[in-house]
Structures are given as C-alpha cells and as structure tokens.
Amino acid sequence: MKKILLGNEAIVQGALEAGVDFVSAYPGTPSSEIGIIFGKIAKKHGIYFEFSTNEKVALEAAVGASFSGLKCLVAMKNFGLNVASDALLPFVYTGTKGPTVIIVADDPSCWSSGQSEENSRAFAYLAHIPILEPSDAQEAKEFVKLGFKVSEKFNIPVIVRTTTRIAHQKMPVEIGKIKRSKTTGRFVKDVNRFVTMPPRVLEMKEELLDKIERIREFAEKTGIIQGRASDKLGIITSGISYLYVMEVLKEFKMNIPVLKLAFFYPLPEKKIKNFIKGLKKVLIVEELEPFLEKEIKALAKENNPKLQILGKDVLPEVRELNTEKVGLAVAKLSGKQYRIPKSSSLNVPKRFPRLCPNCSYWFVFSAIKKAAPKGTIFGGDIGCYMLAGFPPHNLQDYLSCMGSSIGIAHGIKKGSGQKLITLIGDSTFFHAGIPALINTVFNKSNPLIIVMDNRITAMTGHQTHPGVGQTGMGEPTEEIKIDEVAKACGVKNIKVIDPINIKELQNTIKEFLNKKEVSVIVARRMCAYWAKRLKRKK
Amino acid sequence: MPETFNIIISGTGGQGLITLTQIIAEAALIEVYDIKTSELHGLSQRGGEVETHIRFGEKVYSPLVALGSADLILGLETLESLRAFFYANSKTIFLVNKFTLSFPGSPKEKEILRKLKTITKNPKIIPASEICQKELGKEVVSGIYLLSYAVHKKLIPLKPNSILKAITKIVPEKYLDLNKKAFELAAKPGFKHG
Numbered sequence: 001m002k003k004i005l006l007g008n009e010a011i012v013q014g015a016l017e018a019g020v021d022f023v024s025a026y027p028g029t030p031s032s033e034i035g036i037i038f039g040k041i042a043k044k045h046g047i048y049f050e051f052s053t054n055e056k057v058a059l060e061a062a063v064g065a066s067f068s069g070l071k072c073l074v075a076m077k078n079f080g081l082n083v084a085s086d087a088l089l090p091f092v093y094t095g096t097k098g099p100t101v102i103i104v105a106d107d108p109s110c111w112s113s114g115q116s117e118e119n120s121r122a123f124a125y126l127a128h129i130p131i132l133e134p135s136d137a138q139e140a141k142e143f144v145k146l147g148f149k150v151s152e153k154f155n156i157p158v159i160v161r162t163t164t165r166i167a168h169q170k171m172p173v174e175i176g177k178i179k180r181s182k183t184t185g186r187f188v189k190d191v192n193r194f195v196t197m198p199p200r201v202l203e204m205k206e207e208l209l210d211k212i213e214r215i216r217e218f219a220e221k222t223g224i225i226q227g228r229a230s231d232k233l234g235i236i237t238s239g240i241s242y243l244y245v246m247e248v249l250k251e252f253k254m255n256i257p258v259l260k261l262a263f264f265y266p267l268p269e270k271k272i273k274n275f276i277k278g279l280k281k282v283l284i285v286e287e288l289e290p291f292l293e294k295e296i297k298a299l300a301k302e303n304n305p306k307l308q309i310l311g312k313d314v315l316p317e318v319r320e321l322n323t324e325k326v327g328l329a330v331a332k333l334s335g336k337q338y339r340i341p342k343s344s345s346l347n348v349p350k351r352f353p354r355l356c357p358n359c360s361y362w363f364v365f366s367a368i369k370k371a372a373p374k375g376t377i378f379g380g381d382i383g384c385y386m387l388a389g390f391p392p393h394n395l396q397d398y399l400s401c402m403g404s405s406i407g408i409a410h411g412i413k414k415g416s417g418q419k420l421i422t423l424i425g426d427s428t429f430f431h432a433g434i435p436a437l438i439n440t441v442f443n444k445s446n447p448l449i450i451v452m453d454n455r456i457t458a459m460t461g462h463q464t465h466p467g468v469g470q471t472g473m474g475e476p477t478e479e480i481k482i483d484e485v486a487k488a489c490g491v492k493n494i495k496v497i498d499p500i501n502i503k504e505l506q507n508t509i510k511e512f513l514n515k516k517e518v519s520v521i522v523a524r525r526m527c528a529y530w531a532k533r534l535k536r537k538k
Numbered sequence: 539m540p541e542t543f544n545i546i547i548s549g550t551g552g553q554g555l556i557t558l559t560q561i562i563a564e565a566a567l568i569e570v571y572d573i574k575t576s577e578l579h580g581l582s583q584r585g586g587e588v589e590t591h592i593r594f595g596e597k598v599y600s601p602l603v604a605l606g607s608a609d610l611i612l613g614l615e616t617l618e619s620l621r622a623f624f625y626a627n628s629k630t631i632f633l634v635n636k637f638t639l640s641f642p643g644s645p646k647e648k649e650i651l652r653k654l655k656t657i658t659k660n661p662k663i664i665p666a667s668e669i670c671q672k673e674l675g676k677e678v679v680s681g682i683y684l685l686s687y688a689v690h691k692k693l694i695p696l697k698p699n700s701i702l703k704a705i706t707k708i709v710p711e712k713y714l715d716l717n718k719k720a721f722e723l724a725a726k727p728g729f730k731h732g
Contacts, residue, residue, distance in 0.1 A: 004563045004573065029579055111578050136574070136601075169601040170560070170575040172567050243574075247600040323604045340605060346657070348621045349643050351550065353586035384584070392642070461579070 002172040007162060008033035010137040010173050011103055014144030015073045016045060019179030021098065022065040023049045024058040025472075026431065027460035028077030029112035030167035031105035035075055036461055039472045047181045051463050051472035054402070054431040055080030059087045059102070066098040066157075067194055069185030071148065075103040078118040079401060081159075083432070085123065090196045091157055092129045093204040095211075097193075098185060099151035101144055102129075106163045108287045108320035114386075115401050117318065119288040120161055124265030128208050130215055131159045131264040133239035137171045143262065146222070154215055156208075161264070163287065165240045165320065216266040223268060227257040231278050233333055236296060237285040238264060244326040245285050251327070252336060267295055273303045283333040284311040287321050352390040358528035361385055361452060363499035364423075365393045368450075371509035372421060377412060379422030381405035381433075384459045384527075385452045388423060395423075403432025409447035410440045419513055420447045427457035427465040429482060434489065440518040441490040448512045448519045451482050454527040462530050486520040493519035500525065539695040542595035544603040548622040549614030549681075550639050551585045557708065558612075558681045559590040564704035565696045566594035576601035587618055610693055614681055615639050616650045616663075623657055631693055632658045635680050637667035662693075664731045670720055679720035686724035687731065698725065 005013060011034055015023070023042065025035035035051055042049035048065075052058035055076040062072040076084060081104045088102075104120045107113035124131045132147055134140040140162060147158040196204065227249070237245050238261040245258060259275045261267070276282055276296070284293040293311035300307045314329040315321065324340045331338035355361050365388055368378070380386055380396035381404065389396030398408060405422040412420055424433050429451050440447060457463040464470045469479030483496050493515050497505050505523065512519035545562065547555050559575050566573045571594040578588070591603045606627045613619020613634040626632070632654065638647040645653075654661045664687060666680035682705065689698045702721060709717045723729065 002567065004560065004567055032579070164578065165576055165601055168577050168579060170563050170577075171573055171598075171601075243599040243601065247604075250597075250599065322602050323600050327604075346620055346623050346653070348617060349645070351585075351587045351617070351641060351644070353551065353584040356584065387584070 001175050003175050004170050005137050005141075005173040006033060007137040007140045007167040007169045009037060010141040011075075011144050011160070011162070012037045013173065013175065014141035015101070016178045017141070017176045018145045018148040019071060019181055020047060020073045021070040021181045021183060021185070022062060022072045023047060023075070024052050024061045024072075025075040026052055026055045026058050026080055027457055027463045028080050028105070029460055030107055030162070030164040031075050031077045031080075031103060032460040032463070034103060035463060035472065039463070039474070042473050045178070045181055046183060048183045049473050051465065053466055055084040056087050059084040059091070062100055063087060063091050065185070066096045066100045068098065068187045070098040070182070072098055072100040073103065073144075074100070076105070078104060078106045078113060078120045079115055080104070081120050081123060082118075083402070085127070088123070088129065089127050092127050093196050093201060093208055094194055095155040096151055096157050097155070099148045100157040101147040101151060102157055102159045103144075104159050104161050105167050106161060108163055111164050114399070117288065119291070120159075121264050121291055122289070123159070128212055129157060129159055130212075130266065131161050132262055133161050133264050134166060135239055135242040135260070136166065137169055138173045140166055141173055146262070150215065150218065153218070154211055156211060156215070161239070163240055163320070212266050216268065219263040219266055219268040220271050222262040223271060224260045225257060225275065226260075228255045230256050232280045234259065234275060234279045234282045235285060235330070235333070236261070236272065236275065236282060236292065238262070238292070239287070241285040241287055241321055241326065244321055244323045245330070247323045248327045248330045251323075252330065252334070254330070254334065256334070261292075264291070269299055272296060272299055276300055276304050276307055279304065279307055281308040281310065281333055283314070283329055284309065285315065285321070285326055285329065286311070289317060353387060355384065355387050356529050359384070360454065360499045360523070360525035360528065361387070363502050364450065364452060364505065364523050365395055367499065367502050367505040367509060368395060368421060369393075371506040372513070373419060375419065376513070377418055377420040379405040379409045379420060379447070381422070381424040381428050383425035383428055383452065384454075385423045385425060402428055403436060406433050406436035406440065406447070406449055409449070410436065410443065410445045413445035413447050414443070421509070421513070422447055422449050424449060424451055425458075426451060426453040426455065426467050426482060427463075430466045430480070434485060437486065437491070437518070437520070438489045444517070446516055446518050448509065448521070450521045450523055453482055453522050453524040454530070455524070456527050456530045458527040458530060462527070462533070483520070483522050486522075491520050492517050494522070496522040496524055498525050499523045540595075540609060542593050542598055543695055544608045544625075545592040545610045545612060545694065546589055546603055546608045546622045546625045547592070547612045547614065548587070548589045548618040550618060551588050553588070553614045554678060554681050555588050555590050555614065558685060559592055560708050561685065561701065561704045562592050562694070562696070563594075564707055565700040568700040568703055569696060571595060572598045574598045574601040587621060589618070589622060610688065612684060612688065614684070616647055616654070617644060620650055620654060626658065628659070630658065632661040633684055633688055633693060634661060634663045635667055635684055636663050636665040637680065669723070669731070673723055674716060674719055676716055679717055682717050682720040683724045686721040690725050
C-alpha cells in the first residue's frame with residue numbers, strides 16, 4: 001500500500017518499521033514534524049519519546065538508552081548537531097549497544113535556518129560517523145532502516161542527513177509492517193566499552209577507523225548505477241541532487257551513466273573508481289561545498305588521471321540546486337545548448353512575515369520602543385521574536401545562534417558599556433540561555449534580558465519545553481519557572497509581567513536599564529495562536 | 539495532459555496551502571500517478587509569502603516546478619499570484635482568487651489585476667473569498683472552491699470525484715461538511731463565479 005507522506009513522516013514510518021524504542025528530539029525546521037508525530041503516536045506504539053532541553057541533551061539521552069540496549073532515534077536540525085557535537089564524537093568512539101540513528105536536517109538556501117548555510121556532511125570527517133543521504137521521501141524511509149541495520153551490524157551511530165526539499169517533500173511511499181518496540185532495556189556495566197579516557201580512548205579510535213573500513217566494504221554494495229555505460233560521460237551525485245539530475249536527463253532525453261551514492265561517508269571508493277574508469281568527463285552534482293568532488297578528484301588521480309572532473313566550476317556553492325542549475329551543468333558536460341527560461345522580474349514588493357494579530361510580542365516590542373532611550377542596542381535570538389528585526393519594529397541589532405543573545409550581550413556590555421536589551425524566548429532560554437545568564441552574574445555585567453515567555457516552543461509548531469509542565473508525550477511534569485531559575489542564578493532584578501500591562505512593562509524596562517547588575521523581565525503570556533488551538537481542542 | 543502536470547499554489551501563510559497541496563497529491567494518487575510536492579514550513583510562512591509545488595505524471599523526479607514550466611498557477615491572493623509569474627510561460631493558466639492582503643508599500647488590487655492581465659492572456663480571476671464568505675459564511679474555504687472550479691473546468695487533469703474523495707480523506711471531520719459545500723458550490727452548473 002502506498003500513502004502520500006511528507007519526508008519527515010516517512011522518516012517516522014521508517015523508524016517504526018525498524019522497531020525503534022526510544023526517540024528524543026529538539027524541534028527545529030526542517031526536522032520538527034518528526035518530534036511532533038512521535039509525541040502523538042509514541043504511547044500507542046509502546047515507544048518512549050521526549051522533547052529534550054536541547055539537542056546535546058537529546059543525544060545524550062539516546063546515548064544512555066543505547067547503552068541500555070534500546071533502539072534509538074534522535075532528530076534535530078543542522079545547527080542542533082553543532083550543539084550536540086560534544087556528545088557525538090565520544091559516542092562514535094564508544095559505539096552503540098542499541099542501534100542508533102541520528103536525523104540531521106540541513107537547509108540549503110537558508111529557508112528557515114538563518115545563522116549559516118551549514119553543510120552538516122562535514123561532521124563525517126570530524127566524528128568519523130557514517131552518513132546516509134536519501135533523495136526522496138521513499139528513500140528517507142528506506143535509509144532510516146538501512147541506518148539501523150548498519151548501526152546494528154557495526155555498533156556505530158549513523159546519521160541520516162536530509163535537506164529541506166526532502167524533509168518537506170511529499171510523494172507516495174510504500175508502507176511496510178511495523179515492528180514491535182520495547183521501552184525497557186538493561187545497562188550492563190562494561191568500563192572498557194563505555195568510558196572514554198586515555199589510554200583506552202586511543203585504542204577506541206583505532207578500532208573506529210578499522211570499523212569505518214569495514215563499513216566502507218558494506219557501502220560498496222549500496223548506491224545505484226543507472227543509464228547506459230558510456231566511455232565518455234558520467235555523473236556522480238547523491239541526495240536531492242539526484243532528482244534534479246534525473247529530471248534533466250529525462251528532459252534532454254539523455255541516457256548517460258549516473259552513480260547515485262547512498263553513503264556520503266565512508267565512500268564506496270572501489271565503486272567510484274570502477275565507475276570513473278575509462279570515462280573522459282564526469283560531473284559531480286552536490287549542493288553546497290564540494291566534498292564529493294574533492295574525494296573523487298583524489299580517487300581519479302590514482303585511477304584515471306586524465307579524467308576531466310566538473311563540479312563547482314559549473315555549479316554554485318551557495319544556495320540549493322534545482323533542475324535549471326543542474327540543467328546548465330549537464331549542458332556544459334555534454335556540449336548541449338540549454339537556456340534557463342528567462343524569468344522577467346515583476347518587481348513585486350516583499351511581504352514580510354508578521355506577528356499573529358493577537359500575539360503578545362506586539363506589546364513587548366511597543367513597550368521597548370517607548371521605554372528604551374535612543375542608541376539602545378537590541379539583541380535578538382532564535383524564535384518568533386526574530387520578527388523584531390523586520391519592519392515595522394526594527395529592533396534587532398545582532399542575531400546569531402540559539403541562546404547567544406545573552407552571551408553576546410555580556411560581551412558588548414563588557415566591551416562598550418552601552419545600554420542593551422536582549423530578547424530571548426522561553427524554549428531558547430532553557431536550551432542555551434542559562435549558562436550565559438550565569439556568566440553575566442558571575443562576571444558582573446548588566447544587560448536587560450527580556451524572556452519572551454509564551455509558554456510553548458511556538459515557531460516550530462508548538463512543542464512543549466521545560467517551562468510548560470507537560471512532556472513531549474503529553475504527561476504532566478514539574479513546571480520549571482524561568483523567574484525562579486534566574487533567581488537561583490543570582491539575578492537580583494527580576495519581574496514577571498503580563499505584557500498587556502504595557503505601562504508596567506515600560507516602567508520596568510526604564511527602571512531596569514539603569515541597574516548596575518543584570519536584570520530579567522519575564523514577559524509571560526501564552527502564544528495567542530496556541531491559546532486558540534487549545535481552546536478548539538477542548 | 540502533458541507528460542508531467544506542474545502546479546504552483548501561491549498565497550500567504552494561513553490560507554491553507556499545505557492542505558490544498560495534500561488534497562491534490564492524494565487525488566493524483568487515487569488516479570495512480572507518480573507525485574512529488576514541495577513546501578516550506580517555519581517562521582517565514584507566518585503571514586508571509588508561501589508557495590507550494592505539485593507535480594504529477596507517469597514518473598516525476600524533482601519536487602520543484604522549474605522556471606517557466608507551470609501548467610497552472612493557483613493564486614489564493616492577487617499579489618502572490620503575480621509573484622509566481624516566475625514559473626509561468628505563455629500557456630500557463632492563472633486561476634486567481636480576487637482577494638488582496640495588502641501591506642504598507644503594496645500596490646492596490648486594481649493595479650495588481652491590471653498587471654496580471656498584461657502578463658497573461660487568460661487570467662481567470664474569481665472572487666472565491668467573497669463568494670465563500672457570502673454563501674457559506676467562511677472565507678477560509680476559498681482554496682477548496684477554486685480547486686473545485688479548476689477540476690470542473692478541466693484546468694487540472696484530475697477527476698472532480700478524485701478531489702472529493704481526497705477532501706473526505708484529509709479534511710478533519712469537523713470541517714468536512716463546510717469543505718464539501720465549498721466544493722459543491724463551485725461545481726453548480728450555471729453558478730455565476732462572481
């Protein structure tokens with residue numbers, strides 16, 4: 001039976017068919033639906049699911065569950081892997097006990113990930129972690145299962161890397177049988193296996209490198225070669241780029257050989273060498289940085305030194321690919337004429353995203369505008385309140401990664417002494433804001449921090465967080481209060497204000513801006529959109 | 539029907555583009571086509587510009603409609619249909635909801651419609667929002683209304699019944715009746731579409 005599934009839904013289906021036991025996630029577009037769906041279905045399937053405080057903790061939770069023998073899935077967006085990377089490297093050294101797959105969703109063209117155009121494939125080199133790259137929703141499901149298989153066979157965590165156009169792509173997906181899950185395993189002590197300390201850790205690295213070579217042998221049997229063998233032209237590609245290649249070849253009515261890789265790391269070197277043997281020209285089609293191209297250039301040196309390799313000389317390194325861009329590259333490879341249809345620019349003015357009509361942030365932004373003296377610096381963080389940076393608000397002078405508004409605020413205060421207000425959301429505060437808040441107290445700086453506490457992780461589709469009082473599976477839990485956290489961190493000036501009391505908010509901003517120590521205002525009012533949804537549910 | 543039928547739906551966040559996309563995909567699956575769609579989620583969609591891509595046919599690879607290759611642009615908002623011009627060629631049909639969500643600096647509806655008439659030979663501009671509001675008391679089903687119009691006028695090579703089946707499958711029970719009414723409203727023979 002086939003069902004229309006979103007790439008992320010297909011990933012969930014793949015995990016269910018593999019019999020996943022333990023799932024943890026921190027929401028982030030374009031990976032968020034994975035956690036949302038597991039939150040809804042975990043109980044029914046006898047699976048444990050949690051939204052963790054951040055991606056590092058999500059991965060650590062899975063490390064522990066894997067050490068206890070459970071089959072684990074962790075889902076995050078690209079930047080989440082940066083946060084989780086500290087836990088990732090030793091996990092690849094110790095290896096898994098219960099098979100573990102990590103879903104990492106990249107976002108070429110930065111549709112919903114503004115901090116950088118990250119290519120998470122680079123983590124393969126840093127961590128020696130196998131990476132699989134599906135091309136479509138069907139393959140996303142298959143590769144999750146393949147990932148579990150590789151993980152089980154070699155006791156190593158495996159990354160399945162998607163991009164926006166796979167995560168948010170829909171297609172008919174073949175539905176298979178769901179395997180039974182279990183929620184209880186057992187941690188069996190094994191110091192030699194679970195403790196990374198020298199000198200053992202260096203042996204672990206040797207074992208890991210050896211393991212990677214064995215996985216490379218396995219990878220030789222994966223991937224697809226299609227098209228007619230030719231002694232002249234060929235294309236090597238993987239992931240979403242493969243779809244654009246096939247679309248172009250269909251349009252050009254060309255039938256040249258295409259090698260589509262499943263593994264980005266470790267690469268099936270023999271397979272690639274065989275493929276390029278005797279070719280005159282090969283085109284490498286990959287998004288963002290030319291990692292495959294560099295590898296293949298090195299392989300060709302031994303194997304086919306005269307091979308002409310086209311890659312980033314005919315394809316852009318910035319922004320996602322599409323059929324048109326790949327069409328131009330294939331035309332250059334084959335000497336065909338191809339013109340991208342000229343698109344006349346109509347000069348349609350940009351429509352900026354806006355705060356929802358009843359959003360409490362309108363009140364906060366307005367109070368800040370009225371209360372902050374000229375020249376005040378405004379720090380931004382990751383959440384709906386990034387809209388402060390767009391007209392009509394224009395209240396965002398710097399913006400970086402999750403939780404950074406406070407850390408950077410401290411540096412600006414120390415470095416310049418200028419008046420400064422930072423905005424940070426409730427979920428973001430728990431995710432990465434707390435260590436930075438402690439640092440402002442510890443190292444004595446005085447930014448004004450406004451926590452935009454809308455009682456939910458709103459931007460990514462309304463997931464729970466530690467301040468909500470409910471777990472990702474909908475169970476009641478301790479509600480951690482942001483003002484109490486701030487107090488425990490040593491903050492003296494704290495006020496919780498419902499932002500519709502705009503006058504009080506304004507006066508407090510004015511008052512706190514003159515304090516010698518750090519100040520925290522918790523602007524607490526539930527996300528209007530979420531409040532409406534909750535009402536409808538009842 | 540061309541080898542692959544390419545649809546762009548354009549509009550603004552909250553107009554139900556994702557549901558419409560899912561309905562068309564389900565209907566195409568009922569008719570045993572291969573299908574790919576692409577959509578974007580996240581902050582940029584909060585009341586901002588949204589476009590989704592739907593492609594169906596014998597065999598579909600890319601989820602993205604290439605520049606100048608749309609067969610149909612289904613515009614739920616006038617300015618956003620203009621923005622999708624990108625994907626149009628001389629044969630592309632524009633089916634546009636006469637509904638404008640203006641913002642500071644945006645052109646007037648009259649101007650947008652005039653522009654629309656200059657860039658395409660045959661724009662079908664239908665006051666779907668107004669009709670749905672008047673007849674059903676809910677403007678939000680204007681997308682379903684337009685979709686129904688499109689399949690009944692054979693602007694999309696799918697059977698109306700497949701769309702209706704897809705609606706029944708996808709739309710939550712609570713809103714099913716309303717959506718079916720919007721679908722039937724556009725199908726009425728002799729009904730004046732504004």
